[in-house]
Amino acid sequence: MSADHVHPAHDLAERLARADAFAVEHDLTLTPLRRQVYELIVTAARPIGAYDLLAALEPQRGRVPPTTVYRALDFLVENGFVHRIESRNAFVACCEIGKPHQSQFLICERCGDTVEIPGEELAERLSATPPAHGFEVHKQVVELTGLCGDCKTKDHNPDKEHEE
Numbered sequence: 001m002s003a004d005h006v007h008p009a010h011d012l013a014e015r016l017a018r019a020d021a022f023a024v025e026h027d028l029t030l031t032p033l034r035r036q037v038y039e040l041i042v043t044a045a046r047p048i049g050a051y052d053l054l055a056a057l058e059p060q061r062g063r064v065p066p067t068t069v070y071r072a073l074d075f076l077v078e079n080g081f082v083h084r085i086e087s088r089n090a091f092v093a094c095c096e097i098g099k100p101h102q103s104q105f106l107i108c109e110r111c112g113d114t115v116e117i118p119g120e121e122l123a124e125r126l127s128a129t130p131p132a133h134g135f136e137v138h139k140q141v142v143e144l145t146g147l148c149g150d151c152k153t154k155d156h157n158p159d160k161e162h163e164e
């Protein structure tokens, strides 16, 4: 881990302020809808999909056309505000906004808890192999599924009831 590692900001206000500052620095327009979608993703405890976002937006904005939300999501992904979890077709807020990076994701298959592990080393090693096969990589996704610490503990503790 590098010395200038920035701690992820867990506080919503802090994360929104960071996103606003990043947008200004990079001349990106965080429209009210984009900002609202970002806020919903930050607030969600688990990766959230487009349809859940649409449902969450409805009380405040009425029915938003899905394409509008998809465009907002594309913007947020392209500019590093959020990451797309391919295996779940859902989105999580980036833990280090403003620092371009490759990430790996640990996804709990029981509760959906998702942890982002930024890591260039693995990404570099992965991208070193394909050219030898004449292969051109367009997208690299590393998602590991399993059980998070909490769910694993429940598994090993028969006294605790399993959540359904």
Ligand SMILES: [Zn+2]
Residues within 6 Å of the ligand: 083, 093, 094, 095, 096, 097, 101, 103, 116, 118
């Ligand atoms: Zn990230």
Ligand SMILES: [Zn+2]
Residues within 6 Å of the ligand: 108, 109, 110, 111, 112, 113, 147, 148, 149, 150, 151, 152
């Ligand atoms: Zn879990």
